[in-house]
Amino acid sequence: MDTICNAVRLKPGSLERVRAWAQTLNDTRRSETLATLRDEAMLIESVFLWHTDGADYLIYYLKAENLARAQEIFARSTHAIDAFHAQFKRDTFESTQPLALLLDLDTLSELPGTKTASG
Numbered sequence: 001m002d003t004i005c006n007a008v009r010l011k012p013g014s015l016e017r018v019r020a021w022a023q024t025l026n027d028t029r030r031s032e033t034l035a036t037l038r039d040e041a042m043l044i045e046s047v048f049l050w051h052t053d054g055a056d057y058l059i060y061y062l063k064a065e066n067l068a069r070a071q072e073i074f075a076r077s078t079h080a081i082d083a084f085h086a087q088f089k090r091d092t093f094e095s096t097q098p099l100a101l102l103l104d105l106d107t108l109s110e111l112p113g114t115k116t117a118s119g
Helices: 015-028 030-039 067-076 080-092
Strands: 002-010 042-052 055-064 093-098
Touching: 002 067, 015 030, 015 055, 015 080, 030 042, 030 080, 055 067, 080 093
Parallel strands: none
Antiparallel strands: 002 055, 002 093, 042 055
């Protein structure tokens, strides 16, 4: 499994759009969003809002079976929700900074019905 976390600096004045995007993915288009995560073999996608030094950031935490493969699938996706998300990123992301991974523990492989790395 692969894990990454990025700090995304938001463009000034985009916070209202960010909140509307999050509500859309969490509520009205949740089933579409979960379908794309399944297609990408994305296990976890969590996004947190952080405000510091006068700027707004999204903290993106992702865990997938293979992040490079997940990104390729996203880039080729024909799901309308993925086009919506790509446009959102173009409109609101100012810059992205990868955060250093220091510890990555999980028990996902212990869940019933989950494949382990060995099988």
